[in-house]
Each structure stands twice: as C-alpha cells, then as structure tokens.
Amino acid sequence: MGTMMMSTDQAARLEPLRLREISDAAIALIDEQGTVLAWTQAAQHLVGYCAEDVVGRSATLVLPSSEEALGVSAFAEQCRAQGGWSGTTTVRHRDGRTLNLSLRLSLLWGQDATHRWLVSLTDIGALSSGRMNGSVRKSLLTRAPVGIAIRDPQLRCTWVNDTMERYDGISRDWRLGRRLKDSLPGFEAEALEAVMRQVLASGTSAVHEYRAWPPEDPRREHAFSASFFCLQGADGQALGVCSISVDVTSNQRARERLAILSQASTCIGSTLDIMQTAQELANLAVPLLADYAVVDLAESIPPFGEEPSARIDTMSDGPSVFRRAGLASIHPGIPESTFARGETISVLPNSPLANALRTGRSHLEPVLDTIPGTWIDHDPARAQKIRENGVHSLMIVPICARRSVLGVALFARTEDPMPFRDDDLLLAEELVTRAALSLDNARQYARERSTALALQRNLLPRRLRGGVAVEAAGRYLPADTDAGVGGDWFDVIPLSGARVALVVGDVVGHGINAAVAMGRLRAAVRTLADLDLPPDELLGHLDDSVRRLTGEDDDAPDQIMGATCVYAVYDPATRQCTMARAGHPPPAIVDAQGQVTFPDLPTGAPLGLGLGLVPFEAVEVELPEGSLLAFYTDGLVESRDDDIDVGMHRLGTALAHPEQSLEDLCSSVVETVPTRAASDDVALLLVRIRTLNAAHIASWDLPTEPAVVSTARHLAARQLSEWGLEHLVPTMELIISELVTNAIHHGAGPIRLRLIQHQVLTCEVFDSGKCYPRLRHARIVDENGRGLFLIAQLSNRWGFRSATGGKLVWVDLGLPSTL
Known part of the structure; x- marks a missing residue:
C-alpha cells in the first residue's frame, strides 16, 4: 500500500509542477539563425525586454555568448538531431542581472519541411519552492514531453512538433494549414478556439483542459492541459497563438484516487458495526472502481463467533466458511452474486480466493480466463454467474489486520470494458487496508462489548x-x-x-x-x-x-x-x-x-x-x-x-x-x-x-422496670402459641430476656416489643437510648458481657438500626419450611 500512496502523491505533486513550468514560461519563436520572430508578454516580464526590443534581432541579446548560444552551428546541429534540447542556462536581464533559468528548445515543423525553434524559459527559483528535490525537478524539466502547435490569427496551424501526433494521432501533414474543427470533436474544438481568440484579443496567456484518445491507448480517454500564449511581433501586434499541451491523465487519475481515498476516510468505518463497515467498503468500490464488489468475512470473527486465527496462513485443504457481509453492483438486484448478504459461503481450496487467503497476497486477473480446465470449473454456481453477467476482469484482496485474516474482498468489471490494471489493484488494496482497520476496530469493540455485557449481567x-x-x-x-x-x-x-x-x-x-x-x-x-x-x-x-x-x-x-x-x-x-x-x-x-x-x-x-x-x-x-x-x-x-x-x-x-x-x-x-x-x-x-398481614404482627409497649422482663416473656410465649410456634418459645424467651434487660439497663424508656412472622420470625426491641449494643467476648472472670454472644449463637441473624426517637435491636429465628 505504501508504494501506491507514494506514486499517487508524486503524481499529485509532479503534474502541477509541470503545468506551472509551462503556464509561467517565457515563450519566443526563433528561426535557424537564432533570429527572434515572435515574443510574448511573459517573456517581457521575465527578462525585461519587450517585443520591439528583440523581434528581428539575434537571441544572443539575452543569451550569453557561449557554446549554448544559438549562433553556434555545432549546438544547432545537435539540437536538430535530437529534435530539441532542454537544460539550464544563464540569461541577461535588461537591467544587467544574470538569471538562472530552465531552457527548453523545441523543434517545430511547418509546411514544405521547414522548421522553427520554440524557446521556453522558466525561472528555476520560482519552481524550487515546491517539495521536489533537485534531481526530480531536473528530470521533470528536461524529459517531460509537451505538444506544441502555433496557429495564425485565423487559427490555422502553421507550426507543430512531433509530440502532438503522439497525443491525438493526427498527422503533421493533416494538421498544418487546418483549424482545430477539422481534427478534434466539435465541442472540444469550439471551446479551444474560443480560448485562443480570447488570448489573441487580450495578448495574455490562458490554460484550458480538453480530451483526446491517443492511438496507443484508444479505449481510454486522456486528459490534456493546454497553455495558450499570444505571439507578438516587433510592433506589438498579435502574430498568432502558441499552444503547449501536456498529458495530465496520470494527474487526473491521481486526483481521482486521492478523492476516492478521501471519501473512504469518511464513508468506511462510520460505525463500529462489522456488517455495516463491510457494506460501506462495497458501496464505495461500486461504481468508482468496479462494477461489482463483495466483502466476505470469516465466520470466526465477532459478532459471528470467536476471535480469528492469529496467523495469516489459516486455510486448510478443505473449504473455509465465510459470511457475505458486503454486496454492491451497478445492476439492480445484484444478479452477479450467488449468495445474498448475510448468508454463509464456502471458499474452495483451489480457487484464487483461497490462494489470496493462504498467502496474504492479492490476486489480479486483468482478463478472466473462463475456458474449461480453470478454477471456475470446480465452482459451477459461480461459473454460471460469471458467464451470464459478462465478468471479464477480477481483483481479489485479502482483508488482514494485525496478522489476522478477517476476510476477503472481490472486485469485478462487467460493463466497463477496461480491464483492471496494477494501479487499480493498488487502489483496491489501499481501500481494503483502510476498511481492515475499521473492521478490526469493530471486531475489538464487539469483543469488548460482549465482555462488558457479560460482566454487567453477572454483576x-x-x-x-x-x-x-x-x-x-x-x-x-x-x-x-x-x-x-x-x-x-x-x-x-x-x-x-x-x-x-x-x-x-x-x-x-x-x-x-x-x-x-x-x-x-x-x-x-x-x-x-x-x-x-x-x-x-x-x-x-x-x-x-x-x-x-x-x-x-x-x-x-x-x-x-x-x-x-x-x-x-x-x-x-x-x-x-x-x-x-x-x-x-x-x-x-x-x-x-x-x-x-x-x-x-x-x-x-x-x-x-x-x-x-x-x-x-x-x-x-x-x-x-x-x-x-x-x-x-x-x-x-x-x-x-x-x-x-x-x-x-x-x-x-x-x-x-x-x-x-x-x-x-x-x-x-x-x-x-x-x-x-x-x-x-x-x-x-x-x-x-405487598402489605404484611396484621395478624402476623404483635406489638407491646412496656414500662422501663425490671419486672417487665417476665411480662415480656409471657406475652411472647402466648403469641407464639397462637401462631403455632410453641417449639420456639424457650429460645425466644432467652432472647427477649436479654434484649429487654439491655434496654432497661443501657437505654431509656419507653420500651416497645414487636414480633413479626414472615419468612423468618423477627423479634424487635425498641428503646429511646442512643447506646448501641456491641458484641464482645467476655473473660472467664467477667460476670457480664455474654448475653449478645448467646443471642448470636441462638439466632440466624441479629443487628440494630436507628429508629425515630431511638434505636431498635432485632433478632431473626428460622421458621419451619412449611411456613
């Protein structure tokens, strides 16, 4: 993925630099003897000389006298033999300064095999502000091909270089003497001629993009950017217009890829739902990259199952089970797919899908081979879909994250006649990599969420x-x-x-x-x-x-x-x-x-x-x-x-x-x-x-005097007998004796005794004191301190709590299971 990102980034930077070199260039037309025939306003801005100063005079006015000067016959012969020359040179400004410029000499052909030279000068310092290193910039300036054509005020072609034929397939002989409408589609010619008329009228330069279909790539549309310059004579009048064209298709494709990747950053992974993320990948790929796309995820990943294998080479000799999580097509109803979204599918071990999963490497099949004997013979259902829908080009990219196989993405073309190429595969790999990160985050989230949910429910x-x-x-x-x-x-x-x-x-x-x-x-x-x-x-x-x-x-x-x-x-x-x-x-x-x-x-x-x-x-x-x-x-x-x-x-x-x-x-x-x-x-x-039945509650207010202890025992025994709990009377009498005695000695009056029959038998003793009982272990020589210890041994539970106006000590006794 890194290689693709580097090449895309380079294309995005190199093409604007090339266009800037052309659109900012100073243009001059000279003959074989180095006499300036036409001049531009951009040239005047760069070197300070106007058209009246240089047209009709030798170019040595601005070029130093050296072996690079055009008057040197050896240098001229070398340029003619090579069809032009480009490099760096020094140029004299009108005010006496010396400028370090990029020089390009382009050979132009006219009728009867005559020729002229187009000189373009560009300030290197202005271009060096970009992030290109010197070697890349020099290679760009000296090797980038440009198409050049010069037209008269009636927009008839008078001079052209060889590159233009490679760009649009129109021969030199057919182009010379004719207007654009005789060679380009009508709407393109009209737009370009309108720009040229504007340049002739204003004397300034302009840039315009157009399309063509080069002979070496006739099925793919190419984009060209043309810079137009008004050529002026010694009197400042327009002699014609010069167009310099550059093929910016790679730049356009780079922009398209950057746009797709930018869209991927917002469209893929919008949620932490695995199925939704897989569908987002498929939706983005169609139709920007493919006519049909599927995303199959391993059933072992959440929310389908457990953690996937930590190794990439997980494919065995038998079929592996996946779930179709993403599905998209340019055709309604997605007729290319054998399985619906959410269904489980099997990957046969001898298929490119299995090989991509086994090796962790992508598979590109620009022209899908459907002849008998290929892998599709072992998958009749898919083979039928491939033939019925005209699938002719295929890409398979494994979805891997942290050395775990999450699934596989498949991209196919049916209606688009162009087969997939290496740059398409690089883009698909980048999209899948971004989706894999989102899928892995979703997988981790699903696992953590399941853990947290299990923990929550257990707590x-x-x-x-x-x-x-x-x-x-x-x-x-x-x-x-x-x-x-x-x-x-x-x-x-x-x-x-x-x-x-x-x-x-x-x-x-x-x-x-x-x-x-x-x-x-x-x-x-x-x-x-x-x-x-x-x-x-x-x-x-x-x-x-x-x-x-x-x-x-x-x-x-x-x-x-x-x-x-x-x-x-x-x-x-x-x-x-x-x-x-x-x-x-x-x-x-x-x-x-x-x-x-x-x-x-x-x-x-x-x-x-x-x-x-x-x-x-x-x-x-x-x-x-x-x-x-x-x-x-x-x-x-x-x-x-x-x-x-x-x-x-x-x-x-x-x-x-x-x-x-x-x-x-x-x-x-x-x-x-x-x-x-x-x-x-x-x-x-x-x-x-629920309301407790009043018949199961008995309560008595008792005076704070020692004799009340006996009364409390008698009242409790009689109530327990009425409830049929006679077997608890001895134990309850001991407990009541201790609690009431403590209330008399350590609390304050009045005292309230209450018995409650519910799931257990509860005895409560209230007093208005604030001294809470405390269980302690009495020593052998102590005469007191064993009452609460005795209660703890006889009861299920005991305790105390604050109550309005005082405190309440309670004791629970177990009841027979029949109650």
Whole structure:
C-alpha cells in the first residue's frame, strides 16, 4: 500500500509542477539563425525586454555568448538531431542581472519541411519552492514531453512538433494549414478556439483542459492541459497563438484516487458495526472502481463467533466458511452474486480466493480466463454467474489486520470494458487496508462489548428477592451505539423486619471500566445496607466511599468518575417508603387505579462530585394498597431530541397499566418509550408492594422496670402459641430476656416489643437510648458481657438500626419450611 500512496502523491505533486513550468514560461519563436520572430508578454516580464526590443534581432541579446548560444552551428546541429534540447542556462536581464533559468528548445515543423525553434524559459527559483528535490525537478524539466502547435490569427496551424501526433494521432501533414474543427470533436474544438481568440484579443496567456484518445491507448480517454500564449511581433501586434499541451491523465487519475481515498476516510468505518463497515467498503468500490464488489468475512470473527486465527496462513485443504457481509453492483438486484448478504459461503481450496487467503497476497486477473480446465470449473454456481453477467476482469484482496485474516474482498468489471490494471489493484488494496482497520476496530469493540455485557449481567442480581415486602422485576438494556455497555444497575436488598431496600444507580462512562466501577459501587451499597442505615445516611456514606475510591488512584482505569443513585426502604408492616436520591431521576409511584405521580424528592448532588458539604435528604411516603414503584436510569427518559419532561410523560403513560404482570409491564415500558435513545443504556426496576398481614404482627409497649422482663416473656410465649410456634418459645424467651434487660439497663424508656412472622420470625426491641449494643467476648472472670454472644449463637441473624426517637435491636429465628 505504501508504494501506491507514494506514486499517487508524486503524481499529485509532479503534474502541477509541470503545468506551472509551462503556464509561467517565457515563450519566443526563433528561426535557424537564432533570429527572434515572435515574443510574448511573459517573456517581457521575465527578462525585461519587450517585443520591439528583440523581434528581428539575434537571441544572443539575452543569451550569453557561449557554446549554448544559438549562433553556434555545432549546438544547432545537435539540437536538430535530437529534435530539441532542454537544460539550464544563464540569461541577461535588461537591467544587467544574470538569471538562472530552465531552457527548453523545441523543434517545430511547418509546411514544405521547414522548421522553427520554440524557446521556453522558466525561472528555476520560482519552481524550487515546491517539495521536489533537485534531481526530480531536473528530470521533470528536461524529459517531460509537451505538444506544441502555433496557429495564425485565423487559427490555422502553421507550426507543430512531433509530440502532438503522439497525443491525438493526427498527422503533421493533416494538421498544418487546418483549424482545430477539422481534427478534434466539435465541442472540444469550439471551446479551444474560443480560448485562443480570447488570448489573441487580450495578448495574455490562458490554460484550458480538453480530451483526446491517443492511438496507443484508444479505449481510454486522456486528459490534456493546454497553455495558450499570444505571439507578438516587433510592433506589438498579435502574430498568432502558441499552444503547449501536456498529458495530465496520470494527474487526473491521481486526483481521482486521492478523492476516492478521501471519501473512504469518511464513508468506511462510520460505525463500529462489522456488517455495516463491510457494506460501506462495497458501496464505495461500486461504481468508482468496479462494477461489482463483495466483502466476505470469516465466520470466526465477532459478532459471528470467536476471535480469528492469529496467523495469516489459516486455510486448510478443505473449504473455509465465510459470511457475505458486503454486496454492491451497478445492476439492480445484484444478479452477479450467488449468495445474498448475510448468508454463509464456502471458499474452495483451489480457487484464487483461497490462494489470496493462504498467502496474504492479492490476486489480479486483468482478463478472466473462463475456458474449461480453470478454477471456475470446480465452482459451477459461480461459473454460471460469471458467464451470464459478462465478468471479464477480477481483483481479489485479502482483508488482514494485525496478522489476522478477517476476510476477503472481490472486485469485478462487467460493463466497463477496461480491464483492471496494477494501479487499480493498488487502489483496491489501499481501500481494503483502510476498511481492515475499521473492521478490526469493530471486531475489538464487539469483543469488548460482549465482555462488558457479560460482566454487567453477572454483576447484576440474577434473581430479585423481595420477600414478603415486594414483587420485583427488572430490565437492563445496553446502548445500541458505539458507546456500548454502561454502568447502570439495580438491586433489591432484603433488610431486617421484613423490610426491603430498593436501589437503582448509574455510573458515568461506558465499557468494561464502567461495568467494573458499577460492581464496586453495588457492593458498597450492599455493605452499607447491611448496616440498616436510613437512605439519607447511606447515600452520605456512599458519597464518601466514591470520593475516596476516586482519590486513591486518579489513573485507575475503573475508578468511579461520578454516579447517580436513588435508594429507598419499604416497610410492608406500615406501607411506609423512605426515599433519598443523589442526582438521579425520581421514582414513579403508580396507584391501583393507574394514576402515576413522581414524588418531590430533594435532588442531592451526584455521588463523588460534591464536596460532602450538603447532606442528602430523605422523604417518607405512605404508599396506597397495591401500589407499584418504578425506578429507572436517565437513558429511559432522556434523548437528544426531546426535553426530559417529555420522556417523563411518556414513561408515565406506559406505566399507567398496573394490572399487567411486572414482566409484561417492563417490556411495555422499554418498547413504548421511544426516548430510550441508542446513546445510553437503561436500567429499569419495577416493584409491586405487598402489605404484611396484621395478624402476623404483635406489638407491646412496656414500662422501663425490671419486672417487665417476665411480662415480656409471657406475652411472647402466648403469641407464639397462637401462631403455632410453641417449639420456639424457650429460645425466644432467652432472647427477649436479654434484649429487654439491655434496654432497661443501657437505654431509656419507653420500651416497645414487636414480633413479626414472615419468612423468618423477627423479634424487635425498641428503646429511646442512643447506646448501641456491641458484641464482645467476655473473660472467664467477667460476670457480664455474654448475653449478645448467646443471642448470636441462638439466632440466624441479629443487628440494630436507628429508629425515630431511638434505636431498635432485632433478632431473626428460622421458621419451619412449611411456613
């Protein structure tokens, strides 16, 4: 690919330099004796002499007397023998300065085999401002062929050089004495003659491009650039017009290739979708390069499968399986293709496709050989398509990146009669190389996205356990764009006393790092939830944790750059829900009739972005019977096109059907809310609240006196007997004795005892003190300190939490599996 880019770049630079040499040249017409016959304004500007000064006089007026002067017969004979001469020389300016110029002497033929010399002088210093080195510039100036023709004021050809015949195939004898309309197509001749008339009238020079079909390449149109100069006599009147033509076809092709490559940089790889990138390559190639193009990708690359082989020589003796990912043709319906886009295909081992994949080298077949005995005999379906559609020229380019075979691109011509050439192959290789980079990026993205998605799904809860408090369902939808998987998450956390914590969060960023950061944050929330902290306090501790994690290592790839979160605690015994949020959208509350409201919660600063100076605020809401709560991330309600209020309204409309099952309602929400923009992922958590049966709750207010311990044991034993849990009475009496005694000695009155029968049996003792119990191991000589240790041994779990007006110590006992 580098060779092609070098030659294209050289052509793009050399041709403008050649044209500049001609269009800026000083032109003079002289005879065999070196007498100046005609002069141009450009010559006057260059050397300072006007036409009146030099016409009719010897050219030695401006050329130094040396062996290069035209008056030297030996030099003139040498020029005549070679048909001209070019090189560098020194020229005297009218003010006495010496100029170092490029000199070109071109032999012109007239009628009756007479001849003249056309002298063109160009300032080398003006050309040296380009990026060409000296040897390249010298070669250009001395060897570049130019076609020259001189016409009289009636635009009849009077003098011409041999190069013009090679350019357009018109012989010298036919051209001399005739106008352009007798040799060129009418529209080209009219345009050129109009330019020449303008030059004759103004006395200035002009440049114009035209087309011709040289005899040595009659099937390919060539582009020529002609510079026109007005030739003046001694009186300053126009004697005729001189045209100097240069074949700029290579420059035009170079510009076309540069345009295609420039277009490729914007058209190929616009997304990180592998199939789309392959189709973009095919679309660009047709019709700019080929009449038919296909892109086949190995089935082993994502999203088709796993990582491709790390070696190029992966072809075995049997057919290899690919998937047709890109397909384009100049014909409607793409009749050249045996397979449709997306179908799997096989590459036979004896085909040029297999050889290109095996060697990693491109295959060029300018004239496709379809005679019996060739490789197409082993592929009858393709052979039929080739013959039916007139495929006559073929290029096959393997798609390789980081020494991995990603697939193969095939280019064919059917209607275009010109066969593919080496420069076409170089262009195709450059296009495929650029596409390969985009495909490799897409492959890496697909692999990373799959990894991040798997990590995200594994970090999210597999089952939502709402216990007796709520019925829960959730959805996670990754972004559909290049941003990929993000850090959105949700969770349902069982708490003591049949309560449940509901949480939804959104970590800033996308990809694996965001998924890892989400996992860290979710683990922190679960740890803090186990401490039974109120929502506002939990968010405060979480904010501290995020800022601490962010400050530990600013370069850590999975550091949390900010997050939003909403945290709620629902108590099924009271239908009270306490909520707090940190920069997150508020949850939606849907009553049994489908009325949707969004509670007015203080917004709070996003986690990790505030300074911890403003505390989070919690709001307590009593939920109606049968209510439904919806927690979500901003990807569900925000979009680039609509305001967030529009998204909230659409969400409310989708939620206004609480009679549906939660799973169906989750699907309805994500399907009917069009603001789930592809630029962000979505987490959705729906919970339908339950109310704990009052018959399963028993509560007593107790005085703060030692005798109440016996009363508490008796009340609890009687309640357990009513519930049919007599076997738990001895254990519960020990636990209540310890808890009530501690409340009397270390707390403050009043005391409240509550038993809750749900998935476990919970015993709660409340007092208004602020002294929290602490488990410690008593020494042998200690008389106290063994009560909590005994409770820990007898119970499933125990703990304490803050409550309005004091604290609450709780203990859970397991129930029979039949309950």
